[in-house]
Amino acid sequence: MISGILASPGIAFGKALLLKEDEIVIDRKKISADKVDQEVERFLSGRAKASAQLEVIKTKAGETFGEEKEAIFEGHIMLLEDEELEQEIIALIKDK
Secondary structure, three states, X not given: OOOOOOOXXXXXXXXXXXXXXXXXXXXXXXXXXXXXXXXXHHHHHHHHHHHHXXXXXXXXXXXXXXXXXXXXXXXXXXXXXXXXXXXXXXXXXXXX
């Protein structure tokens, strides 16, 4: 028997989607001053890739499930493109 978080009262029958939570491991290390710009570029490049992937997912979600579901991914994209958050992350990279 599988249990989970109750979304609404009652009993439901159907296929279950099992989500496995993976542990996120963050590699914390000091970087030399000459590598800071390279690390900032890695961050910006990764963010751009994530944003592009979310745009594709957003479009597919909109086509499949409608605008309401599409808006969920728009929120994620907005977080990725937040300039204030970007500057805070870059400052953290430069500080380390």
